[in-house]
Amino acid sequence: MQDPLLSDAARNALGAPALATQALRVEHERLALRLAVSAAISHLALSWPRIEIENARARVPSFYALEVLRAGEGRLPGLDELARRAEASGTAHLGWPAPQRPEEAIDDTEYDLATLSQLKDADPATSVGAAAYLLGANVHLARALRARARRWRKGWSMSDGLIDPDAETIAALARHRIGARAYSPTALESFAVCPYRFLLQAIHQLRPREEIEAVDVLDPLTRGALIHEIQFQLLGALCTERQLPLSAARLEPAFAHLDTAVARVAAEYRERLAPAIARVWEDAIEAIRIDLREWLRRLAAAGKAWTPSHFELAFGLPEHLRPQADPASVAEPVKVLDRALLRGSIDLIERQPDGTLRVTDHKTGKVRVPEDAVVWGGQALQPVLYALVAEALFNKPVASGRLHYCTAAGEFTERLIPLDAGSRASAQTVLEVIGRAIEQGFLPASPLKDACDTCDYRIVCGPHEGVRVSRKRSERLADLASLRGLL
Template sequence: MSRAPALSPSRAGDFRQCPLLFRLRTIDRLPEPPSLVPNLGTLVHAVLEHLYDRPPAERTAATAHAMLEPAWEAMVAKDPELADLVADPAERESFFSDARGRLDTYFTMENPQRLEPTGREEFVEYQLDDGPRLRGVIDRVEVAPDGSIRITDYKTGKTPHPRYGQQAKFQMRFYALLVERLRGRRPALLQLLYLRDGGTVVLHPTDQDMDLIEHEIRELWADITAAARNLSFRPQPSKLCDWCSFQAQCPQFGGTPPALDPAAVERALGISVA
């Protein structure tokens, strides 16, 4: 059974980056070829999620390393095309070496033997009054004895320059808003752990932050709604175009998007365009 249409931080990020990218992913749902970088992140996230299934004494780097191959095989079982990404032995070794490196960095940042998360890969969803349904999956949630809440997100890339990284901060404040509305208590701390270089970004959400993120979400949803009703999701060229999977469908590269089906818009967004 499919879920009701909702806005997640990643889909919000797509629209902010390029409305056409958002459309092709969310409405047309065009397939994208698998690539190593996002699947490296998925693999490392899976290991760190299930590491906490083990007794504290077993939450070691050696245990995490041993979990990589089974976690990868589980991913391949769900999507056999992933096997082609590491068919070459040298590519496979490089891929798993990168994954082990990310895990080793994690163990320099935290001691998982001392942590007992209350939630891992926690699905959260909330209907914003007179706005979109919001949805997300939080990597890790911890609740202290005094009730204070900490949210943690793992990033397998490197720490961004201070002038960048706004999408990750948007994501964390988005989650903070969801948690505050669902639990009736604002998270005291949001932390981003960058596992390529060991950097940490810490946020302490304020009243102003929560007001701002709700305002941003509502403005973004108004822009999405306007684009949907006009059946017009325009490309927004940037340096990120070089890594886009949809160049063949983008006018900026001489491509043509498929005809936009109003019924698909309504199914994907819950917005009537008839």
């Protein structure tokens, strides 16, 4: 197959020797094969990938393998025969890509894996030290194996996360204390899920590498961002035309504004994402439109009890992180409970005729927070912390914080958390526990059940983290356990 960016004809016309044509590339590949075969002394092992790892589909065998067999046996076998011979001679599979016997390995990796495979079911009394050669094979491998071994022990060690750091590390952590720098409620929520995830995400600020790829389906994060932007533009337009609070009489004009906002935002995202399949994209946008029409109906049915007054109210965020924000937004972080500095953006603030406020965070996924939750063991801090932020910014009474699941996936459910003495005390407890963990430098990998399945940092920890933690001495996790026990 020729290079689609510059065909062979164009390459020949340019006359540049560095621009190899398809024929020259094939000639170079054949030469590389001949050199490799001629280098063999006693035997020759040929291998090629038989499975596409990303989609688990079979791959067509290499045509060069056919040529080698023809040269060695004097006949050209078919692809089916080649595949059968490969199946018979190779026992490697995706879960353990190595032969059954180390003697059949063709490289160091296969040899190591085959050796370990034999040791899994061997008698410990006769296999002690059989894999000790790995510690001397590579300094990095030795360090990784020793770290993994320490993590399976009952005691806590530096391999379990941030554990008992030295004075320099404690000093470096000082600028990350709860009152020393601003955190978003979402970042603080990650502590309850796993303190080590909080360290990597909120303190080290590690992020998965962004990779450009064609958009086949609308992922949940992109869908949520798209919905939030539509809501911001829609509510802004309704506010400008004095159509808030919504009522049944104002619903049809609101639908027209919704259609305009959906079309505008969808066009911007389509230009940015370049979806691969137009029909799939259009169906996803139509599903969003249907969800938001129902959201508008419910907003109108609520009547005049609550009037939307601020949308995407940002605080503590630099301008480049809040391209669209409420005019009342502030650049400085907000201090709450005389302890914590917070930053973020409140989706919606509503006001009653007497000036009382209510804070809403819109959710676009399935309902996860239980009905009786206040902070849900530290995993749902946005309602209470956002309510405290609104109270500090406007110096007005705040009745509650609310999670509003505004799509069919969440069945348009809401979770209402009053801002009272109980919720304030729960928030204070959460901040104290997180603050102590940072001050003491104890941020271990201790995930909630199934939290590792969707964690961006699993490549750092590896599998079975929950099992390893269950073997550890639990007294040092008492603070974390008390936090997770909060309603």
